[in-house]
Structure formats: C-alpha cells, structure tokens
Amino acid sequence: MSDSREIIINRAVKEIEEGMVVNLGIGMPTMIADKIPAEKNIFLHSENGMLGIGNYPIEGEEDADLINAGKETVTAKPGAAFFDNAESFAMIRGGHVDLTILGGMEVSQTGDLANWMIPGKMVKGMGGAMDIVQGARKVVIIMTHTNKAGEAKIKKQCDLPLTGKGVVNRVITDMAVFEFTDEGMVLREALNGHSIESIKENTDADFTIDPSLSGGQ
Amino acid sequence: MTKVASSFTESIKNIKDGDTIIVGGFGLCGIPENAIVELAKQGTKNLTVVSNNCGVADWGLGLLLQNKQIDKMIASYVGENKVFEEQFLNGELDVELTPQGTLAERIRAGGAGIGGFYTPAGVGTPIAEGKEHKEIDGKTYIFEKAIKGDAALVKAWKGDPYGNLVYRKTSRNFNPLAAAAGTHTIAEVEELVQIGEIDPDHVHTPSIYVQELLLGKNYEKRIERLTVRKA
Numbered sequence: 001m002s003d004s005r006e007i008i009i010n011r012a013v014k015e016i017e018e019g020m021v022v023n024l025g026i027g028m029p030t031m032i033a034d035k036i037p038a039e040k041n042i043f044l045h046s047e048n049g050m051l052g053i054g055n056y057p058i059e060g061e062e063d064a065d066l067i068n069a070g071k072e073t074v075t076a077k078p079g080a081a082f083f084d085n086a087e088s089f090a091m092i093r094g095g096h097v098d099l100t101i102l103g104g105m106e107v108s109q110t111g112d113l114a115n116w117m118i119p120g121k122m123v124k125g126m127g128g129a130m131d132i133v134q135g136a137r138k139v140v141i142i143m144t145h146t147n148k149a150g151e152a153k154i155k156k157q158c159d160l161p162l163t164g165k166g167v168v169n170r171v172i173t174d175m176a177v178f179e180f181t182d183e184g185m186v187l188r189e190a191l192n193g194h195s196i197e198s199i200k201e202n203t204d205a206d207f208t209i210d211p212s213l214s215g216g217q
Numbered sequence: 218m219t220k221v222a223s224s225f226t227e228s229i230k231n232i233k234d235g236d237t238i239i240v241g242g243f244g245l246c247g248i249p250e251n252a253i254v255e256l257a258k259q260g261t262k263n264l265t266v267v268s269n270n271c272g273v274a275d276w277g278l279g280l281l282l283q284n285k286q287i288d289k290m291i292a293s294y295v296g297e298n299k300v301f302e303e304q305f306l307n308g309e310l311d312v313e314l315t316p317q318g319t320l321a322e323r324i325r326a327g328g329a330g331i332g333g334f335y336t337p338a339g340v341g342t343p344i345a346e347g348k349e350h351k352e353i354d355g356k357t358y359i360f361e362k363a364i365k366g367d368a369a370l371v372k373a374w375k376g377d378p379y380g381n382l383v384y385r386k387t388s389r390n391f392n393p394l395a396a397a398a399g400t401h402t403i404a405e406v407e408e409l410v411q412i413g414e415i416d417p418d419h420v421h422t423p424s425i426y427v428q429e430l431l432l433g434k435n436y437e438k439r440i441e442r443l444t445v446r447k448a
Contacts, residue, residue: 047317048243048387059445064246064438065374065388071244071297071441082386084393084421085243085269086325089318093336112341123305123314124296130344131318134337165341 004174007192008142009035012101012172015140021045023092023132025102026070028142032101043079045097047128049088052080069128089128093135100136102129104143104171106158109205111168111180113141114160126163133164145173145202152204154178154185175199178207186210219378221409222429225255228403231429232261232368239324239366239395240268240278244297244441247388248277249372249405251433256370257284265289267364269320269391271298276439285309291364293317297441316344319361321394326363328397328426333362369399372433373422376406377413380427381420389421396426405433 005028013035016022023045024030033053036042044053047069054077057063062073076082091097106114113133116126133139143153154171170188171178176199177189185207190199196209222228229252232238242248253272257280266287272279281287282300289311295301304310315323316338326334335358339345349360371392374385382404384392396402404422409432 046387048246049390050387056444056446058448062440062443062445063386064440065386067244067246067387067441071246072444073440073442074444076386082384082389084389085317085321085391086394089321092318093338123312125292125294125314126316126344127294128317130316130342131336131338134340135318162342 004144005031007174008144008172011177011191012140012142015099015101015170016040016042020098021051021096023047023097023100023136025100025129026127027103029101029103030068030070030072045088045091047085047088047092047132049083049085050076050080051083051091052077054080089131092128092131095135095137097136099138099140100132101140101142102132104141105153106160107141107143107154107168107171108158109154109156109185109207111166112158113139113163113168114158115141116163117161119161129163133167138169139167141168141171143171143173145175152202155204156206175202184208187213189213220380220424220427220430221378222403222431225251225431228252228429228431229255229259229261231401231403232256234261235263236261236367237265237267237365239364239369239398240266241369241371241390241392241395242277243269243387243390245272245277245439247372247384247390247392248272249370249403249433250277250436251405251431252370252403253277253280257281257286260284260286262286263288265291267291267324267366269293269317271295271301273297273441274300276437282310289313291315291320293320314344321391323361323364324391324394324398327365328394331363333360335360364398366395366399367401369395369402371396371402371404371422373404373406375408375410375415376404376427376430377410377415377424378430379412380404380424380430381415382406382422382427383415383419384421393422396422401428402426403429403431405431407433407436
C-alpha cells in the first residue's frame with residue numbers, strides 16, 4: 001500500500017462509529033473494512049443484497065454464492081441478512097444506511113461528486129453510486145488530493161460528469177479533511193504534516209479554515 | 218399444475234427474435250447458466266437484455282454478446298466485459314446505463330404493475346437529462362419508467378414443481394425481481410424438491426411468478442474475484 005493510501009484509509013476508518021450501518025465503495029474504500037476495530041459493532045451493507053459482511057473466507061471455504069458488490073468472495077457475520085436488490089436500495093434511498101465511504105475523481109466546493117465516467121474513455125457504468133450518494137445519511141469521499149499530473153481534484157466545479165450534486169458531506173485526502181456545510185467548504189484537518197499553505201496551493205477551490213487550525217501548524 | 222418443463226431447448230424456444238428479456242444475477246453470481254448457454258446455442262437475435270451486468274467475455278451474458286444476439290443492453294455496470302466495449306464503441310450495441318437501485322426498482326415496478334416512480338438517484342447528472350423532474354416536499358426527484366420483460370431468466374437454489382423458489386445467500390440479487398417482471402419466466406434450479414418440502418414461510422419467489430421450471434446441470438458458478446485469508 002502506498003503511503004498516501006495508508007494515510008487516507010487510516011483517517012477514513014475514524015469516520016466509522018459504534019453501531020453504524022456502513023456501505024463501502026469498491027477499491028480503496030473496501031480496504032477500510034480490515035481496519036475497523038473488532039470491538040466496534042458495525043454492520044457493513046453490500047448493494048448486491050447483504051447486511052453484515054464478515055471477513056474474507058478462509059482459503060478453500062470460498063462460496064460462489066456469497067460475494068460483495070466488488071464481486072469478491074466474502075463471508076457473512078453472525079446476525080447477517082440477505083435480500084434482493086430492490087430491498088437493498090430501499091435501505092439506501094430510505095436513509096437507513098448511516099454512512100457511505102466512496103472513491104472520487106473530482107469533488108467541487110459545493111459538494112458535487114464525479115466518480116463514474118471520463119468522456120472519451122470506455123463507459124463502465126455508475127453501478128450503485130448515484131443511488132448511494134442520494135440516500136446514505138453521510139457521504140464521505142476518499143481520494144488522493146491531486147491526480148497523477150499533480151492537478152487538484154477538489155475544484156470550484158467538477159469538469160467530469162456528475163454522480164451527484166451537492167451530495168458530499170466530507171472529503172478525506174492524503175493532505176486534508178474538508179467538510180461541506182451550509183456556509184461552504186471548510187478545512188477541518190491538515191494531514192501528514194501538510195501546511196495550510198501547501199493545502200491551499202493544491203486545492204483549486206474556495207474554502208474557509210476551521211478556527212482550531214488558524215495560526216497554521 | 219406442474220411447471221417442470223421437458224428441456225432447456227423447448228423452454229428457450231419461447232424466446233423470440235426481438236424480445237426483451239430480464240436476466241437475474243449480479244456479476245456471475247446467481248446467473249441462469251443453463252438458460253443462457255441454450256439461448257446462445259439457439260442464436261435468438263435482436264434481443265434487448267435487462268441485467269445488472271453483462272457477464273464476462275466468455276461466460277454468462279457475454280456469450281450472447283459474442284454471438285451478436287443483443288441489440289440493446291440495459292445495465293448499471295458493464296466494466297467486466299471487453300467484448301462489450303468493442304461492440305459499444307463501433308455502434309453495434311445500444312446501451313442504456315441505469316443506476317443500480319433505479320434498475321432494481323424499475324424491474325420491481327414492472328412486476329408489480331406500477332408504471333414508474335420518482336427517485337432522487339441521478340438528479341443533477343447526465344442521466345437526468347430529458348427526464349421529468351418533480352419536487353416533493355422540497356426534494357427533487359426524476360421520473361423513471363418500469364421495465365417489463367417478454368421473458369425472464371432466473372436462477373434459484375431450490376424450487377418445487379409449482380414454481381416456488383428459494384435462493385441462496387447473495388445469489389438472490391435481481392432474480393426475484395426478474396421473476397415477477399417477466400411475462401414468461403423460466404426458472405432454473407440446483408435442486409428440484411417435492412411439493413410441500415419448502416416451508417411456506419421460506420419461499421422467496423411465490424410460484425405465481427414462474428411459468429416454467431427446469432433442473433439445471435453442471436453449474437460452473439465461476440468466481441470473478443477470489444479473495445481469501447489464510448486459516
């Protein structure tokens with residue numbers, strides 16, 4: 001795991017509180033599952049129709065009928081439930097899922113999210129992301145702060161097609177944690193020793209700074 | 218009143234060129250393997266296929282793509298299939314991408330006699346373009362239409378001759394929704410049990426939704442991403 005991924009995942013896991021029902025997106029978000037402290041009583045929701053994802057199966061005990069939304073073989077923890085996809089998304093849209101943590105390509109300063117397609121490239125589909133960002137009670141996006149070319153992924157406006165408009169509550173990167181409030185985007189935490197100055201340089205959006213951070217670090 | 222059909226060959230003949238078929242499964246989990254293989258063999262053409270995914274290049278619905286039997290695909294995620302990309306980019310395949318929850322609910326609505334519904338999923342995104350918007354109690358929704366199938370292909374774990382079905386673990390996924398939304402639903406099962414053997418409390422798909430039932434054979438149950446831990 002690269003350093004930036006580790007920083008993001010270690011910070012993101014702190015969003016998960018005792019007793020929550022949590023939906024983790026495919027890719028980096030799925031890796032958070034392993035970091036959830038065992039003593040926390042969490043139910044992981046999987047879009048394909050399961051509440052209560054357990055560990056990965058022991059080698060040889062995998063079951064083709066038991067997968068997560070990323071099509072990985074998983075197990076069911078005691079107290080788990082299976083259901084069909086309509087019910088699964090009723091849970092999501094109905095506001096019964098406390099938290100979702102998803103990957104992102106771009107986030108705007110008003111909390112718009114783009115994470116499903118790049119025009120001109122192959123379109124793979126949005127899967128469940130558009131439903132989840134509308135329905136989960138809290139939407140946390142995790143992504144590297146800049147792209148491979150070093151350009152900001154947090155911008156005044158998203159350039160890529162949206163997954164949802166004004167849906168993000170919080171974005172966690174390898175540099176910072178931002179929150180989206182009625183008053184706009186707020187820098188809540190500087191991560192990995194980054195200065196507010198360097199966060200500003202790498203963020204192409206307007207934001208205010210949490211009073212607890214003023215004076216730099 | 219038994220719905221046990223004589224063969225996959227005979228049952229799949231009920232699907233005609235140009236039909237809309239709804240197919241259960243999520244990835245390769247819970248797909249009606251035998252029915253798809255038979256449909257590929259019969260070469261039924263110009264199909265509109267409604268399914269969350271489109272299999273992989275050489276298995277599941279990917280077999281129908283290889284044969285160019287599909288004109289239009291309604292799905293939420295098709296990233297696992299390379300043949301799909303080819304046919305989509307050269308214009309052979311028409312694609313309607315639908316958010317997963319919207320897809321599930323459109324099929325559910327189709328089976329439940331509901332014309333459509335309002336959902337917040339996709340508001341403010343490209344998929345909302347051209348769709349009716351409605352504000353309800355201060356929140357914006359878009360209208361999505363129900364989907365019905367001329368036929369549905371579903372896979373269950375156990376079934377009885379009346380067509381009552383029980384699914385296993387996450388292989389349930391879209392199967393019960395597809396079963397209800399298909400005008401002619403063909404269900405295949407791993408185990409055909411006696412009438413009365415399934416506790417009525419445990420029936421997932423009541424028999425009323427199933428027109429034909431077949432005992433499937435040689436299930437491959439391919440795993441797309443094997444993830445394990447050491448004992």
